[in-house]
Amino acid sequence: MKKNLRLLIVALLLLAWLATVDAVVSAPVNYQNCMSKADKAYGKELYGEALENYQKALEYRPDSMEARIGTANVYLSTGEDRKYIEECEKICEAYAGDEQIVEMLMEYYLEHNKVKEAVKKIVKLRESYPENETVERYYQSLRGRYEQKYCAYDYISTIVSGYAAYESAGSWGIIAENGEVVVKNTGSSSGVFFSGSEMAPMTENGKAYYVNKNGFKERVPDEDFSYLGVAAGNKIPAAINGKYGYVNQKAEPVCEFQWEDATAIVSKLGAVKKDGKWAIINDRLEFVTDYIYEDIIYDENRICSVNGLIWAKKGGKYCLVNKEGTEITGNLYDDARPFLSGQPTAVKKGLLWGFVDTNGELVIECMYQDAKPFRNGAAPVKTDLWGYIDRNGKTVIEETFRDATPINKNGNAAVKIEDYWTIIRLYVFS
Numbered sequence: 001m002k003k004n005l006r007l008l009i010v011a012l013l014l015l016a017w018l019a020t021v022d023a024v025v026s027a028p029v030n031y032q033n034c035m036s037k038a039d040k041a042y043g044k045e046l047y048g049e050a051l052e053n054y055q056k057a058l059e060y061r062p063d064s065m066e067a068r069i070g071t072a073n074v075y076l077s078t079g080e081d082r083k084y085i086e087e088c089e090k091i092c093e094a095y096a097g098d099e100q101i102v103e104m105l106m107e108y109y110l111e112h113n114k115v116k117e118a119v120k121k122i123v124k125l126r127e128s129y130p131e132n133e134t135v136e137r138y139y140q141s142l143r144g145r146y147e148q149k150y151c152a153y154d155y156i157s158t159i160v161s162g163y164a165a166y167e168s169a170g171s172w173g174i175i176a177e178n179g180e181v182v183v184k185n186t187g188s189s190s191g192v193f194f195s196g197s198e199m200a201p202m203t204e205n206g207k208a209y210y211v212n213k214n215g216f217k218e219r220v221p222d223e224d225f226s227y228l229g230v231a232a233g234n235k236i237p238a239a240i241n242g243k244y245g246y247v248n249q250k251a252e253p254v255c256e257f258q259w260e261d262a263t264a265i266v267s268k269l270g271a272v273k274k275d276g277k278w279a280i281i282n283d284r285l286e287f288v289t290d291y292i293y294e295d296i297i298y299d300e301n302r303i304c305s306v307n308g309l310i311w312a313k314k315g316g317k318y319c320l321v322n323k324e325g326t327e328i329t330g331n332l333y334d335d336a337r338p339f340l341s342g343q344p345t346a347v348k349k350g351l352l353w354g355f356v357d358t359n360g361e362l363v364i365e366c367m368y369q370d371a372k373p374f375r376n377g378a379a380p381v382k383t384d385l386w387g388y389i390d391r392n393g394k395t396v397i398e399e400t401f402r403d404a405t406p407i408n409k410n411g412n413a414a415v416k417i418e419d420y421w422t423i424i425r426l427y428v429f430s
Helices: 002-043 047-060 065-077 081-094 099-111 115-128 133-143
Strands: 146-148 163-168 171-176 181-187 200-204 207-211 217-219 236-240 243-247 269-274 277-282 309-314 317-322 345-349 352-356 362-368 378-382 386-390 395-401 412-417 420-426
Touching (some): 065 081, 099 133, 163 181, 269 309, 277 309, 378 395
Antiparallel strands (some): 163 171, 171 181, 200 207, 269 277
16 A cells, blocks of 8 residues: 555656656747747737737746737737836836837837936936946937926026026016016116025116015115125125125125225125226135236126136236135136136137136137036037037037026026027936
8 A cells, every 4th residue: 555655656746747847848839839929919919819928928938028028018009008118117127227128118208208207217227227328328318308498588697596687678587497587577687596595686777776586675775876796695796876895785885885896705705896907805805816907707697706716817818816816827718707616617719619627727628609617517608509518528409599508406597599588497417
């Protein structure tokens, strides 16, 4: 009896072994048969049959990317887009960002005008697979994509701290970076809410005052100032009776109004002009240099320095001066733009513009008809029209604009299209 039982057990084990061997041997054949049937059914648009056979194929080869891609394509063909995306996502994760599946995902997003989704995915993939050539190709392609905000004005200044001055029908106001009006255009000039300030300067009928973010007057000085600067720090440039000086946050004078011109004091640095010459000063109104410069370059908000560096003209050319008053370049350039950050700014040599870094080193050769500073990894440049380049000099946005301003930290910039100004927002920026 025991002998018969042992023989039965051996026989059963042998049968199990033979079944396993048969399954192992026949699995590739069965897999290929299922894939062949699935592909044939898919070609005939018999999607139910195709899906069934792709699923059977996966039973024989659970690691088959081809069967999983077939499954995804069935979902797409039957209008089950959500399942298509989910399946592609799973394949992408399982196969370490395989280039074929990356292309499938990106093409789906772009063909369906889902640019935001494409950007979100490609940025994540680039972090995970920095060496993937297909990922990099789509990333570079998407860098130049942007959406246009629904606004149109006669002019928009560079966006600063999330706000810009705008002109419409000859009057000035303030907009947010999304193009929405914050302060209606009633002034003859306007500044911005600078660096977290709750006040912005406006001028109306020759008198300067401050407005708040609700669009109402916030501070109206007793003095008839013809100009008030952005409320940066406690030394704010102001003008009265043709002379410049400085006021505090209450718009009260803090010094004698004795200068022909004066800049904002940012990063503890500014400049004043007297008898046709400029001197650099600090935030205590102490002189860093004598009146030795022919010109100081400042922007629309009279800011000449955001990082402790100033462009000053001497001997007919511009040099770069640091906060100690030391000239860190020679008198090399015919024109320049103030730095907007620690990234390079634009300089002009002869008829063409290029870029220098904060050490005064030329990092992009002078080759453009015009250029503006880098900010957040991109800079506006012009040959025939304006576009944007990255810090390697590679085109980010083709030259399609009549004018353009630097990109802010949220990817927004003011640009001129045809005869009007509007706001664009880049989907990818850095």
